[in-house]
Amino acid sequence: xxxxxxxxxxxxxxxxxxxTPPSGSITVCSSGCDYATIQKAISSISTSSTSAHNIFIxxxxxxEQVTVPALDGSLSIYGYTTDTSSYAENVVNLQFDxxxxxxxxxxxxxxxxxxxxxxVAVYNINIKNTYGEGSQAIALSAYNTKQGYYxxxxxxxxxTLLAETGNQIYARCYIQGATDFIFGQHARAWITGSxxxxxxxxxxxxxxxxxxTDVSYYVINDSTIxxxxxxxxxxxxxxxxxPWSEYARVCFQDCSLSSxxxxxxxxxxxxxxxxxxxxxxxxxxxxxxxxxxxRASFSTKLSAPITIDTILGSDYEDWVDTSYx
Ligand SMILES: *[C@@H]1O[C@H](CO)[C@@H](O)[C@H](O)[C@H]1NC(C)=O
Ligand SMILES: CC(=O)N[C@H]1CO[C@H](CO)[C@@H](O)[C@@H]1O
Numbered sequence: 001x002x003x004x005x006x007x008x009x010x011x012x013x014x015x016x017x018x019x020t021p022p023s024g025s026i027t028v029c030s031s032g033c034d035y036a037t038i039q040k041a042i043s044s045i046s047t048s049s050t051s052a053h054n055i056f057i058x059x060x061x062x063x064e065q066v067t068v069p070a071l072d073g074s075l076s077i078y079g080y081t082t083d084t085s086s087y088a089e090n091v092v093n094l095q096f097d098x099x100x101x102x103x104x105x106x107x108x109x110x111x112x113x114x115x116x117x118x119x120v121a122v123y124n125i126n127i128k129n130t131y132g133e134g135s136q137a138i139a140l141s142a143y144n145t146k147q148g149y150y151x152x153x154x155x156x157x158x159x160t161l162l163a164e165t166g167n168q169i170y171a172r173c174y175i176q177g178a179t180d181f182i183f184g185q186h187a188r189a190w191i192t193g194s195x196x197x198x199x200x201x202x203x204x205x206x207x208x209x210x211x212x213t214d215v216s217y218y219v220i221n222d223s224t225i226x227x228x229x230x231x232x233x234x235x236x237x238x239x240x241x242x243p244w245s246e247y248a249r250v251c252f253q254d255c256s257l258s259s260x261x262x263x264x265x266x267x268x269x270x271x272x273x274x275x276x277x278x279x280x281x282x283x284x285x286x287x288x289x290x291x292x293x294x295r296a297s298f299s300t301k302l303s304a305p306i307t308i309d310t311i312l313g314s315d316y317e318d319w320v321d322t323s324y325x
Contacts, residue, residue: 017082018124021056025078029058038066038094042075049073056080057125059091064112066094070144071117079124087124087153087174087195095128101135108162111138118144118166121321126153133157133178133200142168142187146319149173156181157199163187163218167312170194171324176228180206183244186214190311192221192325197228198238198260203267205241207248212278218250219311225290226258235259239267240283243275251282253305255291263293282306 026041027033035041041055052074059080068075079092096112104110113127131137139156140149145166153174154160160177161170164184170191175182178200182191185208196204204225209216225240227233238260241250266281268274281299283291284306295301308325309316 016084018078018084019080019082022054022076022078025054025056027056027058028062030060033058037064038062038077039064042066042068045071045073045075047071052076054078057092061093061095063095065096065098065114066112067114068116068120071119074119074121075117076121077123077125079126081124081151084124084151086172087126087151090124090126090151090153092124093126093128095126095130097130097137099129099131099135099137102131107136107138107159108141108143108164110136110159111141111162113139114141115143116147119146119319120144121148121150122152124151126155128153128155129157129160130155131157138162142166142184148319148321150321150324159183163189167316169312169316169320171321177204178202180242180244182206182218182220184208184216185210185245186216187218188215188311189218190221190308191219191223192308194220194223196220196223196225197231198226198233199228199231201233201237203239203242205248205250206244207241207250208244209247209249210245212247214247216249217311219306220250220252220255221305221308222254223252224256224258225252225261225288226256227260233260235289236262238262240265241281242267242269243279243281244269246275246278247280248275249280251280251284251302251306252286253282253284253302255286257286257288257290259289261288261290264296265293266296266299 083089158179160181183206276298284302
């Protein structure tokens, strides 16, 4: 098998510390490690090497824009943590301050972490775009398939997570933003056991599936949707999603929805361009104040939850770290 089975690697470390580098890791810290920046560690890997590579990052704030080129081998990036089972104890921060307004060539190039390769797993790192309100400013541009994010924190305001291409999993993650903060055009994303936090009124998802044949599908499973800690948000001012393109496809299932979610659930793209004729906006088994009310006519309630293999394929266990499910 070409790729390492991540589940074999980390099943035994879930819910415990990862404070020393897994053997064979390239290490990153401000001084005394192999490299002082995350980018230098990634760039030290030959793109044509088919080996599995590990990078271990010690506690700290790394202010840089990191690009992972297409690699022929798999890559696991581990952040130092005293609790691998969650983002809550993360002490590794990768942050960058860039937006379209401040000069990026396009939205995807605003991200702190961009264009990852196939077969990449990221553990226990907070990835932040610190630009704030006012322009598109991505934390993570996820642009390839078989990407897993485990105990990762994603922080932004507008367009925090670009889930653009391929099959991707986000498990026990934290995703923060206000405007269209989970968005993209072609990816199939499974988000599970995570916390999605809104800092202001707006739309959580903005899926850009533009035709009935595009594979894009976002499923948010078993997650908690509410306001950012400390934010005062008026009830009913946040929507599960709006359609960036007319075939947008998103499901929230078995989630806890706080009162910030509007009773209609879903929103139009804009009043002049609603984009709702062909959307697939689904819910199943949601609970909480935000799960009640008369939903938008262009949304549907499912009679059974969607399964992970429906979204990520029957071979998902070959690359997903199933200890996080
Ligand atoms: C989906 O959510 C259910 C809880 O409703 C949970 O038991 C299950 O493990 C989740 N599935 C995956 C594959 O994440
Ligand atoms: C940010 C970035 O480098 N994006 C590139 C990711 O890969 C796609 C497909 O090869 C390119 O079109 C993007 O420019």
